Amino acid sequence: MSESLSRREWLKRAAVAGAAAAVPVGALGAQRPEQQARAGTSFATLAAAEGETLEAITARLIPTDEHGPGATEARAARYIDHALGGALAASLAAYRGGLAALDRFAETAAGARFADIPADAQDAVLRAVEHGSAAGFAGSAAFFAMVRSHTIQGTFSDPAYGGNEDFVGWELIGYPGVRTAVTPELQRMDVAPPARHVSAYDYPAFAAARTRRTRGR
Amino acid sequence: MAVELPRTDVAVIGLGAVGGVAALPLTEAGLQVVGLEAGRWQSARDHAPDELFNNYRGWPDSVQKANREVPVHRRNPSAPETRASLHPMMNAVGGTTLHYWAQSWRLNPWDFRVASETARRYGASRLPAGTTVEDWPFGLEELEPYYDRVEYAIGVSGQAGNVEGAVDERGNVFEGPRRRPYPMPPLRGTGFTELMTGAARQLGWHPFPGPAAVNSERYGERAACQYHGFCNRGGCHLDAKNSTAVTTIPRAQATGRLDVVTEAHVRAIRVDGDGRVSGVEYVKDGETYVQPASVVLLASYTYENVRLLLLSKSAACPRGLANNGGQVGRHYLSHAQLGGVTALFPHDLNRWYGLPAQGVAVDDWADDNFDHAGLDFIGGGNLWVYSDRRPIEAASMATFGRAPSWGSGWKAFVMENADRTCGSYLQKTTLPYEGNYLDLHPTITDPLGDPVCRITADYGENEHRINDFIQDRMEEWFRAAGAIDVIRGGLGTMGPTTHAYGGTRMGDDPETNVVDRWGFAHEAPNLGVLGASVMGTSGAHNPTLTAQALAWRTAEHLAANWRSIAE
Numbered sequence: 003m004s005e006s007l008s009r010r011e012w013l014k015r016a017a018v019a020g021a022a023a024a025v026p027v028g029a030l031g032a033q034r035p036e037q038q039a040r041a042g043t044s045f046a047t048l049a050a051a052e053g054e055t056l057e058a059i060t061a062r063l064i065p066t067d068e069h070g071p072g073a074t075e076a077r078a079a080r081y082i083d084h085a086l087g088g089a090l091a092a093s094l095a096a097y098r099g100g101l102a103a104l105d106r107f108a109e110t111a112a113g114a115r116f117a118d119i120p121a122d123a124q125d126a127v128l129r130a131v132e133h134g135s136a137a138g139f140a141g142s143a144a145f146f147a148m149v150r151s152h153t154i155q156g157t158f159s160d161p162a163y164g165g166n167e168d169f170v171g172w173e174l175i176g177y178p179g180v181r182t183a184v185t186p187e188l189q190r191m192d193v194a195p196p197a198r199h200v201s202a203y204d205y206p207a208f209a210a211a212r213t214r215r216t217r218g219r
Numbered sequence: 220m221a222v223e224l225p226r227t228d229v230a231v232i233g234l235g236a237v238g239g240v241a242a243l244p245l246t247e248a249g250l251q252v253v254g255l256e257a258g259r260w261q262s263a264r265d266h267a268p269d270e271l272f273n274n275y276r277g278w279p280d281s282v283q284k285a286n287r288e289v290p291v292h293r294r295n296p297s298a299p300e301t302r303a304s305l306h307p308m309m310n311a312v313g314g315t316t317l318h319y320w321a322q323s324w325r326l327n328p329w330d331f332r333v334a335s336e337t338a339r340r341y342g343a344s345r346l347p348a349g350t351t352v353e354d355w356p357f358g359l360e361e362l363e364p365y366y367d368r369v370e371y372a373i374g375v376s377g378q379a380g381n382v383e384g385a386v387d388e389r390g391n392v393f394e395g396p397r398r399r400p401y402p403m404p405p406l407r408g409t410g411f412t413e414l415m416t417g418a419a420r421q422l423g424w425h426p427f428p429g430p431a432a433v434n435s436e437r438y439g440e441r442a443a444c445q446y447h448g449f450c451n452r453g454g455c456h457l458d459a460k461n462s463t464a465v466t467t468i469p470r471a472q473a474t475g476r477l478d479v480v481t482e483a484h485v486r487a488i489r490v491d492g493d494g495r496v497s498g499v500e501y502v503k504d505g506e507t508y509v510q511p512a513s514v515v516l517l518a519s520y521t522y523e524n525v526r527l528l529l530l531s532k533s534a535a536c537p538r539g540l541a542n543n544g545g546q547v548g549r550h551y552l553s554h555a556q557l558g559g560v561t562a563l564f565p566h567d568l569n570r571w572y573g574l575p576a577q578g579v580a581v582d583d584w585a586d587d588n589f590d591h592a593g594l595d596f597i598g599g600g601n602l603w604v605y606s607d608r609r610p611i612e613a614a615s616m617a618t619f620g621r622a623p624s625w626g627s628g629w630k631a632f633v634m635e636n637a638d639r640t641c642g643s644y645l646q647k648t649t650l651p652y653e654g655n656y657l658d659l660h661p662t663i664t665d666p667l668g669d670p671v672c673r674i675t676a677d678y679g680e681n682e683h684r685i686n687d688f689i690q691d692r693m694e695e696w697f698r699a700a701g702a703i704d705v706i707r708g709g710l711g712t713m714g715p716t717t718h719a720y721g722g723t724r725m726g727d728d729p730e731t732n733v734v735d736r737w738g739f740a741h742e743a744p745n746l747g748v749l750g751a752s753v754m755g756t757s758g759a760h761n762p763t764l765t766a767q768a769l770a771w772r773t774a775e776h777l778a779a780n781w782r783s784i785a786e
Contacts, residue, residue: 063625069634089276125626132624150625151615158610159271174630175637177571177610180268182456183445184572189606191410191569207456208267214280215272 045080047087047094051115052101056082058117059104060153062124071170078156081165085152093148100145107136162203162216169199182207221500221507227253227478228785229777230499230512232485232527235314236763237749237770238518239463240369242471244771248778251476253510254468255483255501258282258310261317261464266454270609273318273453282310284484288665290522290672292714295654300673302663307717308520312479313464315520315717316763318452320575321432321460322603323375324760325366325768328395329586331355333650333756336587337597345597347681350650351550353755356727356736359395365768365775367398372470372771373461374438375764377401377430390427393582403435406444409606411568411641412579418700424583429603431576432461432764441465450574451607483508486669487531488515488746494535496746502667513785514777518749518770521551521719522672525657525752528723528733530669541740541748546733547723548657551676554718554757555600555647558686558710560693562702563619567638570608575644578605584692585759586648596681598648600689601759602696604641613637619704641702643693646718647685649678649757655713657722676713686710718751718762725753725769738773745784747773 045053057079064073073079086094104127108116111130112123119127130136134143156165158172160180166172172179178195180202181188188195203212229245231238234256245252259282272278277286285306293300308315329336334354337345346352369375379400380390405428408416412428419426433450434443444459458465471477485501489509498511517524528547529539539547581602582588591597614633617640618624622632655676663671694705726732729741734753740746749770751762758765777784 064630065627067627067630069627069631072630089279128625154614155271155275155611158614160269162269163271171614172610175610175613175633176567177613177637181447181572182268184447186407186409189407189409189411189446189569189572191414191567194567194569195571202267202269205267207264208269211265211267215267215269 045083047083048097048101052098053079053083054117055101055105055115056097056149058124059128059149060156062121062128063150063153064157070174073153073157075167075170076157076165077167078153078165081156081159081163082152084164090152096145096148100142100149103139103142104131104136104145107131107139110137160201160203162201162212164216172199173197221509224508224510226511226513227251228512229253229514229516230255230510231516231518232488232499233257233314233517233519233523234312234463234468234479235518235520236316236463237766238516239313239316239468240372240767241516241518241749241770241774242477243372243467244774245778246471246474246476249476250778250781252471253478253480253512255480255485255499255510256310256312257284257482257484258312258314259481260312261454263454263456263458266456268447268449268453268456270449270611273449274451274609275611277305278309278318282482284310288523288526288671290657290674290715291660291663292674292676292712294677294712296675301714303715307715311464312468312481313462316432316462317454317464319717319763320451320761322576322761323370323377323430323432323764325394325397326359326758326760326765327393327582327586327588328359330756330758331358333597340587341591341597345591347597347650347679349653349679350681351653351731352650353726353728353731355755356725362765362768362772363395363397365772366764368771369764369767371402373432373463373466373767374403374434374441375401375430375432375461376403376406376435378405378428380427388425391580391582392425393585393588401430403438405429406431406433406435406574406577407446408579409569409573409577411570411606412577412604414700415604415696416579418696419579419581422695422699424581424696426579426581429576429578429580430764433574433576434459434461444574446573446577448572448574448607448609450576451609484667485519485527486667488517488527488540490531490533490535490540490743492535494743496540496743514745514747516747516749516773521722521750521752522657522674522715524748524750525722526659526670526672529659536742541723541733541742541746543742544729546731550651550721550724550755551655551657551674551713552649552651552720552757553674553676553713553716554720554762555649555678555682555686555710556644556716556718557708558647558690559643559645559708560690560697561617561640561642561706561708562697563636563704564639564641564701565703568641569638570606570641571638573606575605575607577607578603581696584689594688596684596688598650598681598685599759600645600647600685602689602693603644603646605644608638616640617706619706641697643697645689645693646759646761647682647689648759649682649720651721651755652679674713674715678710678713683710718757720751720754720757720762723748723752724755726755737776738769739784747777749773
């Protein structure tokens, strides 16, 4: 691989990640994540209303809070939306049905669509959905488990798939990043390997596989 | 109308772990071999370090034959059926050796003699009720030369524990004698494996680095492992994982006598009027071909070996090939390998890099390596911890009852603990039982209309008792290393797994076995069967190296006895 290219890329990424980390906690917490997301996201597979609901769910599952960015900044909903047009197409019907049922339940329980109710009411709705106790929403627990696992994928997977934007997911759990060679020092228990945030597909050896792998994401 | 191809000496069905090994001694002996492989060639550049692709999407740009014929499972004939979305194995030249963990164990001596050794040491009444276990037709000493050949042909890294009777405490002191050390030193340790090694020694146990078909140093033309991770269901971008696609298959091709046919979906083995096999029928690009062969070696996976025999019905074998005795599908077992213990430590472990084969093993509680006189089970388990963590897996960690499963509380928990947890891999003695078997599903088929395999099987009391005992030992080990909490996984049931044994068991008695001691069918002498489907016991260690040693032995026997078997 071209070492200079990857180092340049890495430095660029590191600068972005560093800038994000330097944002004061209060400033991040004060943002309206759902507004930010709606402004930036147009959905490729889901209808706009479905996408808004999904966006709002992911924002509660991995919230943006005093500990920093979450699924919104990682753009987990975009990852799911793209994947539903490709690798996760088999789940599209389950999403359509589940998002509609969840909005109906939110309207009954809290008087408005899920995206338009306050965070604590959203959490109450999600708890009911998670535990299968949401009236009129058959199979809600399986829907919840599916969305949770895909939200985790969208937050912590390789950014080539459209989520984990700016490596916020990897920063969150302290994953030191994709390397192609690891020295014994990087496997010691008393040292934390420095973060090296590049996509696997930024390595020239795998660049050719990127399009094939992430088509439809 | 099928296209009839020119005759070959040997047709091998499946170029994976075992077919890919057998091809080498066959071609080196001068035989012409056609290897029929459902998958395609994959290259190092396909093996990006990508967790989503490897662990969640099932290698979607590889051939998906296996995923279209996933076996159906039920615990017993009246239990509900379940069917997973992904098959545990994959299709490619090299098969699942492309993405396996590459742990390359020999079985211990006891595993070949479970029935007689149990009777001798504790009395025959200690064999669990309903088990159909038999001794193997030979002991470890018969297989040792073939283990040795495979270890050197593919390349295995490890620390010997017993070379010609000289026990070495750095290795597995419980292993049977080997003629020489491994061809490469073991994979290196990590800070975490050193912690666990020290804790095991404190307990008076015998920890050691496990054997792996991964290069700890340059081996021939191929590079050493770089420990970057993503080896767990991932291919190696350096060809440092010793899949048959980069080891024995290219060497067999270099003889000029191996013809690799990719994307060949085999549907039946053909039989002549005398009950001898005459060739193989397969579909490629929508066209049906018949490959005539003097000898056929069936080398797909356990479920597919059984399935293909049962699908190969003829006038001579109305119940399926080699099944007039009704033994095909019997003595099935799926390794008791779930039921792990997961620990939480009060500090980071730095398990982000490495590979599942880079770890430390304890064999003190495996097989009959400890006295069972006061216990209510036979057998035991191997304890294994290793360095391998990937980001999606890490974020999906258990919360030990200390945090909710989503929201700010969950997020704070994983931020603190993502690198403080560690699972364990506990492989346990698993026995065959009367009620456990494989057959064809009566209604569910693959896209060609061929029935998929049906598993009817569950663990017995013996497996559950071992599980409880082994989880206690694993918890003891983690606690000694400083873990502050543990959770125990359930053992599950005998659904489709990467460690499926039996179905075409090897033995001298044709009443209870499908193949003879050399791996050839009692009912069809020019049909050989390769793979763990011939194994009658599991031991407490990964099966691949044993299946490969058996495959090499069958191939060598065939070459040495060509006229009597083929003509």
